[in-house]
Amino acid sequence: MHNNSDKQKDQVFRMTGVDTRKCMKCGKCSASCPSFNEMQYRPHQFVDMVTKGRIEELMASPSIYHCLSCFACVERCPRGVEPAVVVEAIRNLAERKQGGTYFSPDEVPELIDGTVPQQALVSAFRKYRK
Amino acid sequence: MVMTFSYYPGCTLKTKAKELDKYARASAEALGIELKELEAWQCCGACYPQSKDEIATRLSSVRALNDAAREGGVLVTLCSACHHVITRVNRDMALKPEIADKANRYLEIDYHGTTEVLHYLTMLRDRVGFDVIKSKVVNPLKGRKIGAYYGCMLLRPSKEMGFDDPENPTIMEDFIRAIGATPVVYQMRNECCGGYVAMKDKAQAKKNVSRVLDNAKNCGAEELITACPLCLYNLNENGDKAMPVTYFTELLAEALGVKEA
Ligand code: SF4
Ligand code: SF4
Numbered sequence: 604m605h606n607n608s609d610k611q612k613d614q615v616f617r618m619t620g621v622d623t624r625k626c627m628k629c630g631k632c633s634a635s636c637p638s639f640n641e642m643q644y645r646p647h648q649f650v651d652m653v654t655k656g657r658i659e660e661l662m663a664s665p666s667i668y669h670c671l672s673c674f675a676c677v678e679r680c681p682r683g684v685e686p687a688v689v690v691e692a693i694r695n696l697a698e699r700k701q702g703g704t705y706f707s708p709d710e711v712p713e714l715i716d717g718t719v720p721q722q723a724l725v726s727a728f729r730k731y732r733k
Numbered sequence: 734m735v736m737t738f739s740y741y742p743g744c745t746l747k748t749k750a751k752e753l754d755k756y757a758r759a760s761a762e763a764l765g766i767e768l769k770e771l772e773a774w775q776c777c778g779a780c781y782p783q784s785k786d787e788i789a790t791r792l793s794s795v796r797a798l799n800d801a802a803r804e805g806g807v808l809v810t811l812c813s814a815c816h817h818v819i820t821r822v823n824r825d826m827a828l829k830p831e832i833a834d835k836a837n838r839y840l841e842i843d844y845h846g847t848t849e850v851l852h853y854l855t856m857l858r859d860r861v862g863f864d865v866i867k868s869k870v871v872n873p874l875k876g877r878k879i880g881a882y883y884g885c886m887l888l889r890p891s892k893e894m895g896f897d898d899p900e901n902p903t904i905m906e907d908f909i910r911a912i913g914a915t916p917v918v919y920q921m922r923n924e925c926c927g928g929y930v931a932m933k934d935k936a937q938a939k940k941n942v943s944r945v946l947d948n949a950k951n952c953g954a955e956e957l958i959t960a961c962p963l964c965l966y967n968l969n970e971n972g973d974k975a976m977p978v979t980y981f982t983e984l985l986a987e988a989l990g991v992k993e994a
Binding site for chain 1: 784
């Protein structure tokens with residue numbers, strides 16, 4: 604019988620196609636990460652925690668909103684693990700839950716100042732709500 | 734002979750980044766290229782959806798790609814984010830049947846990634862040639878020390894983007910040379926400026942920006958060029974505003990003598 608954490612692991616695998624067990628824990632992803640200092644869990648920890656089924660913890664961590672989708676970790680991982688893909692899947696899971704929205708249209712008026720490019724708003728809606 | 738390509742400007746080039754678009758069109762004309770804007774494009778969403786089960790967020794790119802396929806098969810993009818998203822969705826349509834089947838069924842089309850997506854810079858390099866550009870420069874930007882800011886989205890993941898060497902790119906430096914200026918190479922040119930948190934987390938964005946700008950300045954750059962409206966906004970908004978940042982197309986238009994046209 605599958606418990607909840609196994610189900611979540613399967614779901615992450617279906618979304619990412621990433622086999623997190625390929626990771627050899629070299630830490631290159633986290634060393635490359637421009638958000639390293641802001642993250643409670645760093646990219647290599649995302650990978651490790653998914654392997655261990657600790658997905659709820661990741662979903663609850665603000666680290667999912669600190670990833671900049673810069674793909675440095677994807678580019679530099681020597682094992683093709685693609686940590687950013689894993690981070691995004693977990694963020695998607697958190698956002699798809701009811702009430703999981705991180706960015707709401709109500710916030711927009713306060714944030715726009717006449718120079719904010721459309722691209723910033725469009726991407727915030729794509730990244731931070733489902 | 735005039736070369737004609739389909740062109741996808743994207744949402745921001747119609748509003749906050751009008752200069753990126755305007756100077757690209759003027760320069761293309763001067764170089765004998767006709768950019769034919771797709772008739773009915775929609776915003777690409779500005780973020781490539783990395784999860785395989787995200788289908789709806791890929792559809793606007795698929796529509797643009799499919800339209801371009803019927804009009805000559807080459808689609809020119811300019812904004813880094815548009816280029817990133819559309820290039821990667823194009824690959825999905827060619828290589829990931831689980832995505833392509835759903836998107837095709839939904840849109841009632843039969844598209845499998847046949848369109849060639851060309852970034853404007855790649856078009857300059859591979860279809861025009863930097864030597865030809867050099868020969869058409871009437872106003873060389875002599876003595877200007879320009880740093881190329883590549884950012885993330887044009888280069889990575891390199892195995893999908895195929896844009897340039899992801900760790901040691903040269904296309905923008907070659908461009909700078911072609912317009913008569915001096916390129917300044919600095920290490921942070923392909924590291925992230927933190928654009929996605931530019932609005933919600935200014936403290937983090939400021940850190941990322943100052944790492945880029947300080948490094949560029951220390952290496953001798955006096956101005957930066959970019960292809961990305963979000964980078965430009967973030968570098969200005971969350972930097973100290975001492976380093977001018979412009980779109981590369983503006984400098985191209987200046988060098989070709991069509992800036993005021
Ligand atoms: S994509 Fe995210 S996790 Fe990976 S290096 Fe960039 S910011 Fe860090
Ligand atoms: S770079 Fe790749 S192999 Fe190394 S720790 Fe990160 S995910 Fe694991």
